[in-house]
Amino acid sequence: MTVDIAVAPPRVAASGELDAASAADLARAIDEALSVGSGMVLDLAAVTFIDSSALRAVTVGVQRAHDEAQPFTVSSASKAVRRIFEITGVSSILAP
Amino acid sequence: MLAHGGLSPDAEEGLVGAVSEVVTNAALYGLPPIRLLGWLTPGGAVLTVTDGGEGPDDPEAGRRPEARDPGEGGLGLWLAHQLCSEVAFGRHDDGFTVRLVARG
Numbered sequence: 001m002t003v004d005i006a007v008a009p010p011r012v013a014a015s016g017e018l019d020a021a022s023a024a025d026l027a028r029a030i031d032e033a034l035s036v037g038s039g040m041v042l043d044l045a046a047v048t049f050i051d052s053s054a055l056r057a058v059t060v061g062v063q064r065a066h067d068e069a070q071p072f073t074v075s076s077a078s079k080a081v082r083r084i085f086e087i088t089g090v091s092s093i094l095a096p
Numbered sequence: 097m098l099a100h101g102g103l104s105p106d107a108e109e110g111l112v113g114a115v116s117e118v119v120t121n122a123a124l125y126g127l128p129p130i131r132l133l134g135w136l137t138p139g140g141a142v143l144t145v146t147d148g149g150e151g152p153d154d155p156e157a158g159r160r161p162e163a164r165d166p167g168e169g170g171l172g173l174w175l176a177h178q179l180c181s182e183v184a185f186g187r188h189d190d191g192f193t194v195r196l197v198a199r200g
Contacts, residue, residue, distance in 0.1 A: 020120045051116050052172040080109055087178045088171075 003029045009039040009071065015046035018054035026054055030061035034070060045076035050084050062093055101136045104200055110179035111198035115143055117172035117179075118194045122147040126192065140181070140199040151185055151192035158183065 001022070004011045010033035018026055033040035042058065044050075050058075058074065065072035075095040077085065085091040098108050115132070122130045126147030134143040152158075158173025177183050182197035 019116060020124065049113070049116075051113065051120065052175050053120065056171060083109075084113070084175070087175065 001025050001029050003032050005036050010036050011041045013043040017049040018047055019051040020053040023053035023057045027057040039071035042074045043076055044081055047081055050081050097134050101141050103140050107198045107200045114176035114179040114196050117176045118145045121172055143196045144193050146193040148191040
Protein backbone atom coordinates (compact mmCIF):
# COMPACT_ATOMS: atom_id res chain seq x y z
CA MET A 1 0.00 0.00 0.00
CA THR A 2 1.48 3.34 -0.97
CA VAL A 3 0.22 6.83 -0.35
CA ASP A 4 1.56 9.60 -2.55
CA ILE A 5 0.49 13.04 -1.38
CA ALA A 6 3.05 14.80 -3.56
CA VAL A 7 0.87 14.30 -6.64
CA ALA A 8 -2.36 16.07 -7.41
CA PRO A 9 -4.73 14.61 -6.53
CA PRO A 10 -3.14 12.38 -3.87
CA ARG A 11 -2.98 8.74 -4.87
CA VAL A 12 -3.33 5.56 -2.86
CA ALA A 13 -2.12 2.44 -4.64
CA ALA A 14 -2.98 -0.90 -3.09
CA SER A 15 -1.84 -4.35 -4.15
CA GLY A 16 -2.57 -8.01 -3.61
CA GLU A 17 -5.52 -9.11 -1.54
CA LEU A 18 -7.49 -6.50 0.38
CA ASP A 19 -9.29 -8.24 3.21
CA ALA A 20 -9.96 -7.93 6.95
CA ALA A 21 -6.23 -8.06 7.68
CA SER A 22 -5.42 -5.09 5.46
CA ALA A 23 -8.66 -3.10 5.77
CA ALA A 24 -7.36 -0.94 8.63
CA ASP A 25 -4.22 -0.03 6.64
CA LEU A 26 -6.38 0.83 3.65
CA ALA A 27 -8.64 3.03 5.80
CA ARG A 28 -5.60 4.82 7.21
CA ALA A 29 -4.12 5.36 3.76
CA ILE A 30 -7.40 6.77 2.47
CA ASP A 31 -7.71 9.06 5.49
CA GLU A 32 -4.16 10.32 4.97
CA ALA A 33 -4.83 11.11 1.31
CA LEU A 34 -8.16 12.83 2.04
CA SER A 35 -6.57 14.93 4.79
CA VAL A 36 -4.79 16.90 2.06
CA GLY A 37 -8.20 18.16 1.02
CA SER A 38 -7.90 17.88 -2.76
CA GLY A 39 -9.63 14.56 -3.33
CA MET A 40 -7.89 11.32 -4.14
CA VAL A 41 -7.47 8.47 -6.56
CA LEU A 42 -7.52 4.90 -5.28
CA ASP A 43 -5.57 2.80 -7.75
CA LEU A 44 -6.58 -0.86 -7.61
CA ALA A 45 -4.62 -2.03 -10.66
CA ALA A 46 -2.51 -4.43 -8.59
CA VAL A 47 -5.37 -5.64 -6.38
CA THR A 48 -6.47 -9.21 -7.04
CA PHE A 49 -9.15 -9.60 -4.39
CA ILE A 50 -11.32 -7.37 -2.21
CA ASP A 51 -13.64 -8.44 0.59
CA SER A 52 -16.44 -6.72 2.49
CA SER A 53 -14.17 -5.16 5.14
CA ALA A 54 -11.88 -3.61 2.57
CA LEU A 55 -14.87 -2.52 0.53
CA ARG A 56 -16.30 -0.85 3.64
CA ALA A 57 -13.01 1.03 4.11
CA VAL A 58 -13.44 2.33 0.57
CA THR A 59 -17.10 3.30 0.99
CA VAL A 60 -16.35 5.07 4.28
CA GLY A 61 -13.68 7.01 2.42
CA VAL A 62 -16.10 7.80 -0.39
CA GLN A 63 -18.62 9.06 2.15
CA ARG A 64 -16.03 11.29 3.83
CA ALA A 65 -14.96 12.65 0.45
CA HIS A 66 -18.59 13.34 -0.40
CA ASP A 67 -19.20 15.07 2.94
CA GLU A 68 -16.14 17.25 2.37
CA ALA A 69 -16.90 17.90 -1.31
CA GLN A 70 -13.71 16.16 -2.43
CA PRO A 71 -13.54 14.05 -5.58
CA PHE A 72 -12.86 10.32 -5.03
CA THR A 73 -12.02 8.05 -7.93
CA VAL A 74 -11.32 4.35 -7.87
CA SER A 75 -9.25 3.41 -10.88
CA SER A 76 -8.12 0.27 -12.71
CA ALA A 77 -10.30 -2.25 -10.89
CA SER A 78 -9.90 -5.74 -12.33
CA LYS A 79 -12.94 -7.75 -13.41
CA ALA A 80 -12.96 -9.67 -10.13
CA VAL A 81 -12.75 -6.52 -8.02
CA ARG A 82 -15.29 -4.71 -10.19
CA ARG A 83 -17.69 -7.59 -9.59
CA ILE A 84 -17.68 -6.96 -5.84
CA PHE A 85 -18.36 -3.25 -6.34
CA GLU A 86 -21.19 -4.04 -8.75
CA ILE A 87 -22.84 -6.62 -6.50
CA THR A 88 -22.78 -4.19 -3.60
CA GLY A 89 -24.22 -1.42 -5.75
CA VAL A 90 -21.31 1.01 -5.50
CA SER A 91 -19.81 0.58 -8.96
CA SER A 92 -20.63 4.20 -9.80
CA ILE A 93 -17.44 5.22 -8.00
CA LEU A 94 -15.31 3.14 -10.35
CA ALA A 95 -13.59 4.93 -13.20
CA PRO A 96 -14.92 3.59 -16.52
CA MET B 97 -9.57 -28.87 -4.70
CA LEU B 98 -11.40 -26.45 -6.97
CA ALA B 99 -8.81 -26.91 -9.71
CA HIS B 100 -10.08 -30.49 -10.13
CA GLY B 101 -13.74 -29.56 -10.21
CA GLY B 102 -16.08 -28.43 -12.94
CA LEU B 103 -17.01 -25.00 -11.67
CA SER B 104 -16.93 -22.05 -14.04
CA PRO B 105 -14.28 -19.43 -13.28
CA ASP B 106 -17.01 -17.07 -12.05
CA ALA B 107 -18.56 -19.65 -9.74
CA GLU B 108 -15.14 -20.61 -8.42
CA GLU B 109 -14.18 -17.00 -7.83
CA GLY B 110 -17.51 -16.44 -6.09
CA LEU B 111 -17.03 -19.42 -3.80
CA VAL B 112 -13.55 -18.26 -2.82
CA GLY B 113 -14.96 -14.83 -1.98
CA ALA B 114 -17.85 -16.33 0.00
CA VAL B 115 -15.53 -18.58 1.98
CA SER B 116 -13.28 -15.66 2.77
CA GLU B 117 -16.20 -13.67 4.17
CA VAL B 118 -17.44 -16.57 6.29
CA VAL B 119 -13.99 -17.40 7.64
CA THR B 120 -13.41 -13.73 8.48
CA ASN B 121 -16.70 -13.66 10.39
CA ALA B 122 -15.73 -16.83 12.25
CA ALA B 123 -12.40 -15.27 13.21
CA LEU B 124 -13.93 -11.97 14.28
CA TYR B 125 -17.17 -13.07 15.89
CA GLY B 126 -16.87 -16.80 16.49
CA LEU B 127 -14.72 -19.01 18.68
CA PRO B 128 -11.72 -21.13 17.73
CA PRO B 129 -11.09 -23.64 16.34
CA ILE B 130 -12.21 -22.78 12.83
CA ARG B 131 -12.45 -25.81 10.58
CA LEU B 132 -12.99 -25.94 6.85
CA LEU B 133 -14.27 -28.95 5.00
CA GLY B 134 -14.74 -29.06 1.26
CA TRP B 135 -15.73 -31.54 -1.38
CA LEU B 136 -16.58 -31.66 -5.03
CA THR B 137 -20.04 -32.66 -6.20
CA PRO B 138 -21.37 -33.49 -9.67
CA GLY B 139 -22.77 -29.97 -9.86
CA GLY B 140 -19.96 -28.04 -8.26
CA ALA B 141 -18.59 -27.84 -4.77
CA VAL B 142 -19.61 -27.64 -1.14
CA LEU B 143 -17.57 -25.95 1.54
CA THR B 144 -18.35 -25.76 5.25
CA VAL B 145 -16.85 -23.43 7.82
CA THR B 146 -17.30 -24.44 11.46
CA ASP B 147 -16.33 -22.50 14.55
CA GLY B 148 -16.95 -23.09 18.25
CA GLY B 149 -19.34 -20.19 18.69
CA GLU B 150 -23.06 -19.82 18.21
CA GLY B 151 -23.23 -17.84 15.00
CA PRO B 152 -25.36 -14.73 14.50
CA ASP B 153 -28.38 -14.14 16.72
CA ASP B 154 -30.49 -13.34 13.70
CA PRO B 155 -31.35 -16.47 11.70
CA GLU B 156 -31.94 -14.25 8.70
CA ALA B 157 -28.48 -12.67 8.98
CA GLY B 158 -27.13 -11.72 5.59
CA ARG B 159 -30.34 -12.48 3.75
CA ARG B 160 -31.97 -9.07 3.71
CA PRO B 161 -30.57 -6.15 1.70
CA GLU B 162 -30.73 -3.96 4.80
CA ALA B 163 -28.52 -6.45 6.59
CA ARG B 164 -25.64 -4.79 4.78
CA ASP B 165 -24.65 -2.94 7.94
CA PRO B 166 -21.45 -3.07 9.96
CA GLY B 167 -21.54 -5.24 13.03
CA GLU B 168 -22.03 -9.02 13.25
CA GLY B 169 -20.52 -9.32 9.80
CA GLY B 170 -23.71 -8.31 8.04
CA LEU B 171 -22.19 -7.10 4.79
CA GLY B 172 -19.83 -10.05 4.51
CA LEU B 173 -22.61 -12.57 4.98
CA TRP B 174 -24.85 -10.74 2.53
CA LEU B 175 -22.01 -10.75 0.00
CA ALA B 176 -21.49 -14.48 0.54
CA HIS B 177 -25.16 -15.00 -0.39
CA GLN B 178 -24.63 -13.10 -3.62
CA LEU B 179 -21.40 -14.91 -4.52
CA CYS B 180 -22.51 -18.53 -4.28
CA SER B 181 -25.60 -20.59 -4.91
CA GLU B 182 -26.60 -21.49 -1.37
CA VAL B 183 -25.72 -20.45 2.16
CA ALA B 184 -27.08 -22.46 5.08
CA PHE B 185 -26.52 -22.16 8.84
CA GLY B 186 -26.35 -25.03 11.29
CA ARG B 187 -26.04 -24.82 15.05
CA HIS B 188 -24.91 -28.01 16.78
CA ASP B 189 -23.04 -29.40 19.79
CA ASP B 190 -19.63 -28.52 18.39
CA GLY B 191 -20.56 -24.98 17.48
CA PHE B 192 -21.79 -23.26 14.37
CA THR B 193 -21.42 -24.17 10.71
CA VAL B 194 -21.97 -22.21 7.54
CA ARG B 195 -22.44 -24.41 4.49
CA LEU B 196 -21.66 -22.86 1.12
CA VAL B 197 -22.71 -24.45 -2.14
CA ALA B 198 -21.37 -23.39 -5.51
CA ARG B 199 -22.89 -24.53 -8.77
CA GLY B 200 -22.38 -23.62 -12.37
